[in-house]
Amino acid sequence: MSDTSPDEERLRRLIGAEDLSWLVDRVRQRIARNVPLTGSVSLGDPTAGQRRAVAVLLGRRPPTGTSLTVNLASVDALLRSAGHGGLAAAVTALNGPVASLSVERLRAERAWRQALSPLDTAVTGRPELAEWRSWLDATGMIRRLAPGPAEAAALLASFVAVLDRLPARSIPLGRLAAETCLDAHALDDGRPLSALVLSAARALTGRPFRSESSAESRRAVWAAVGVHLDELSSAVLTLGLAADPSSPLGAVLAAHRGAGEPAILTLRQLRRHAAPLVAERVHLCENPVVIAAAADDLGPACPPLVCVGGHPSAAVWRLLSLLREGGAAFLYHGDFDWGGVAIATALHQRVGFIPWRYSSADYLAAPDGSALTGRPLPTPWSAELSSAMEARALRVEEELLLDHLLRDLRASGPWPSTG
Template identity: 60%
Template sequence: MTGDMTADIDRLRRLLGNSEIAWLRARVRRRLERGRPLTGSITLAHATAEQRRAVELLLGRRVGTGASISVRLAEVDRILRDSGACPDGLAAAVELLDGPVRDRVRERAENAAAWRAAFAPLDAAVRGRAELDGWRAWLDSTGLVRRLTAGPEEAAGVLCRLAAVVERLPSSGIPLGRLAAETCGDAHALDEGSALATLALSAARALAGLPHTGEGTAEARRAAWAAVGVHLDELSSVVLSLGLPGDDHTPLGRLLGTARTAGEPLVLTLRQLHRHRGPLPAPGLVRLCENPVVIAAAADDLGPACPPLVCVSGRPSTAVWRLLELLEAGGAEFAYHGDFDWGGIAIAAAVRERVGWRPWRYDAPSYLAALATVSGGPLTGRPRPAPWDPELTAAMAERGVRVDEELVLSGLLADLRG
């Protein structure tokens, strides 16, 4: 500015600093913040008499008699410069009267750059993993990370740890606390309730082929982690079996032997399976079912004569995976049966990818034969591929009928007797 600073400020306040013309300063400030030029006109609808007099004092002329006032910004800028009230013009005048103008364009660019930097470790962790593409896009579309964190600075730390967790999934079987300690340096980092735990659980669900959000129950959380080989503790992860052979020289072998002799189902914990050293010798074929009702019916019907049978109990827990690995290492082969619905197909495909099996009354001919004798419910959900028999997916999609495992128990029991 030029001339006497005090006199300039006083003149500026008389022309542009009163409350009746604050609306004009506010409009100019918004334009400056958005990086827009101070050209054209601005209009105030329904102006009061005081607001009209303030504008007339600024412009030195009448502004009409209508309800609204229009002011050309170039004219205001010229008046401020020529009068000496603010030789640097309108933009400088607004800053002198109301403080510095924020550069919102620059702030937005810096904020976007900060968020890109925050997500960079996670983007590197998911790059090339097609199974996580949808999940990564979902994080952006829902704004979940932005809602769970206070800003890009906090998010950067969360996403860096999340990337380390994602790189370790799926796991071959690890406690959640150990996973947290090894990836985040804190055994409680993945405890329920934190932003990191919420995001990591959604990643686990995505890897397991589940919806990215699910039921908030402890059981749903446990199942989602188990689907990617992570267990919350060694005692809550269990597997149900019947008729598995045992031995006399290991604790697990003696348990299995006692249960087989008694013809009773046996619930094994992940702790017991983890402490077993070496494979579990299994004679030939081990049949797998999806639902505990098959185990119960087989125990009632065959007792000690039941051949080896393992229940995956829906989506397999870490204990199920561990038992199947021990049996496979011992030379077992597997035959699988499950529900004829899309969830059952997905579970069967996951088991087949992990250990391999041949169908046990679980193909298109078996499905069509079941429809001839039982009445199933409506088949809902999205069709899933059945790699062991593509015709099964086609038949189920065409018929649209769900057949639960319980409805074909008689055929399964007949095979077990044979």
């Protein structure tokens, strides 16, 4: 026994054939867009069956030509005369109600706003992410990572949980993912959440928001917010540091200090040393050349010196944390360029420092370097430095001041002021 009514059966015989489905689809599209059902619709390169179906519907000879054209008013009149209420009523009865595209768009946008709401709330209290938040909308990144609002809501719930932990003091990537997302692989390379968190981490550390393709660059970004991929590849270069000689770390440092040689400390070594490292003053530099020159020039007489090596790794942050717990005051020097300023800003925010030949006066007294490029950044440790760098428009690498830095280290006390 058929479940359809006689009226529905007649309607399906009229316009329900497979060869007329293109016509019904065109009508439904017009209804969805709120376009009047007037004029004609055409089908290019129709089959013989589609030609015959239109001929049967309209009671005429099968049309010829390269396209098939149907006058909607004629079909509407035919359906009304057959008691089916016209074309719009007929296709609705045949295949169900047609959702308005404008209503669907409004509903979808409302769902997207709800999905994005936790992200907006999280960013509101972090002004350093305001520009990044606008960049997300401009690039459509979230909508590329998540096909719909429901998927975006789940993605952003995990993102907010991760963001709340950044910057971290030092945590393995898998542990961070497990604790925030209940999935130790949620932040693995290639996962949508990893791409989103890395872009935010770049914003937090003053880098361009776009993705970087190399594994090394991603490792550096994670390290800059206190997340490490493993404990052995993350390391820090030091000279003249000391620790309790009865501890494994202290024994290593004592041997290197006695020989006047630099020590490369891994994150594994530093994480397994819980006691503070005691030092009154620790000089920090950006580039390894300062460590090498100090080892050559001063050897065992070099005061505590740490190279942050560009954007600090997880090992650097761990070492500075141990030194700060031991009461150390940090003195920092880096390159006079916008990348160097971004590194210094991260250090200033997390551990604080006294500028070591790294003020506006020091910059203006430094030798000429190459052209300064990049986006200007504020310099909170020396308010005038940023303006001076914009005005002079020259980058001064740390190597150009190496003699001055070595003289300061040799004196191991107050260094000459340049103004």
